[in-house]
Amino acid sequence: MIYWHRIIKNKGDLYMIKGISQVGHVGIAVANIDKSLEFYRDVVGLKLTGLWGKPYRKNRQCFVRIDNMHHNIVFFEIDDSVDRSTLDISDTAKRQKPGLHHIAFEIPEREDWLIAMEDVKAKGIPFVSGPYVHGHETDYYEADDNGMGFVGGSGSHAFYICDPDGNRLEFYCWMMKVTQKSIAAPNPDF
Numbered sequence: 034m035i036y037w038h039r040i041i042k043n044k045g046d047l048y049m050i051k052g053i054s055q056v057g058h059v060g061i062a063v064a065n066i067d068k069s070l071e072f073y074r075d076v077v078g079l080k081l082t083g084l085w086g087k088p089y090r091k092n093r094q095c096f097v098r099i100d101n102m103h104h105n106i107v108f109f110e111i112d113d114s115v116d117r118s119t120l121d122i123s124d125t126a127k128r129q130k131p132g133l134h135h136i137a138f139e140i141p142e143r144e145d146w147l148i149a150m151e152d153v154k155a156k157g158i159p160f161v162s163g164p165y166v167h168g169h170e171t172d173y174y175e176a177d178d179n180g181m182g183f184v185g186g187s188g189s190h191a192f193y194i195c196d197p198d199g200n201r202l203e204f205y206c207w208m209m210k211v212t213q214k215s216i217a218a219p220n221p222d223f
């Protein structure tokens with residue numbers, strides 16, 4: 034057991050990591066790597082870098098990428114000995130378990146974001162949430178679990194789908210920047 038409260042004392046502490054530029058990649062455990070690969074290639078449009086199995090890896094794993102970085106996501110297939118029928122593949126945003134809630138892909142141009150939305154619709158993939166604007170610009174002011182109308186939202190336009198394992202994926206454009214305190218950034222560290 035690691036007692037983090039003893040290690041990480043305060044913000045600005047000697048032990049704080051500095052110099053991170055972005056979240057570089059995400060590793061996901063998947064039930065069936067072929068299904069995942071098909072989904073992430075055909076629906077999300079990612080590119081395969083390498084699929085590995087025996088003798089290099091005990092369980093299959095594959096790297097996929099957006100552009101030319103070796104990988105942005107790496108999939109790890111769950112060990113064959115695990116009963117796949119018992120795996121929870123419900124929407125991660127609703128599982129109420131610690132861990133992944135969603136992975137978000139930025140599409141900088143709204144034009145491309147709209148086309149992506151139409152592509153997803155045309156493939157018959159259901160939206161699990163959205164499309165909508167994350168912010169109080171949206172004409173909806175009650176609390177909910179979607180972020181609609183929430184004053185703390187980033188102003189991004191977003192829609193959500195789930196991958197074959199229930200991992201919720203977000204596709205968004207136009208997230209605001211934080212350079213000063215504002216209604217959507219009430220407690221910004223700088």
Ligand SMILES: [Fe+2]
Pocket residue numbers: 135137203
């Ligand atoms: Fe998000």
